[in-house]
Amino acid sequence: MPMLISQPSGWLRDRRRCQIVSGSNSPAAIAVLIRWFRECTKRGIPNLCIATRRKYVELRWDCISIDPQDEGHVQGDRGTTLVREMFKTYQIIARRISVKSLFSGSSFVGSVDHLLPELAAEIADTFFSMLYEPMRRQAQPNRPRPSFDAAEG
Numbered sequence: 001m002p003m004l005i006s007q008p009s010g011w012l013r014d015r016r017r018c019q020i021v022s023g024s025n026s027p028a029a030i031a032v033l034i035r036w037f038r039e040c041t042k043r044g045i046p047n048l049c050i051a052t053r054r055k056y057v058e059l060r061w062d063c064i065s066i067d068p069q070d071e072g073h074v075q076g077d078r079g080t081t082l083v084r085e086m087f088k089t090y091q092i093i094a095r096r097i098s099v100k101s102l103f104s105g106s107s108f109v110g111s112v113d114h115l116l117p118e119l120a121a122e123i124a125d126t127f128f129s130m131l132y133e134p135m136r137r138q139a140q141p142n143r144p145r146p147s148f149d150a151a152e153g
Helices: 027-043 076-094 117-138
Strands: 018-022 047-052 057-062 102-105 109-115
Touching (some): 018 027, 018 117, 027 047, 076 102, 076 109, 076 117, 109 117
Parallel strands (some): 018 047
Antiparallel strands (some): 047 057, 057 109
């Protein structure tokens, strides 16, 4: 059964950035992830989810949900630079625990497995900003993007 938990304090309640689901292989979990993907596509935001397990979680991100004209920052040299920044961020945050976690992927799609839930939420929040903010900054006047600043709401 999918388990939805409240977002960490820095996240906006009315503008969720990440779906949290218990497991990921059950029909109910898959249905939740499909609904979340559709919502991300509709909102034009990166698709981030946290799959919970007994003790550890896996953070996944996928930018397939963003408009192709907005994905320049996750492709080519800019994408390579961004994934390096994401990896550095992950290392800084994950350094607080002795458990070995695994970062895999690119700026467009990837995962971090074997994380403690509280670290996954912190990394997800940071990764969302890293993936979304370049899109918001380059938004055309006729295609405004909502802000996800913590000061809002």
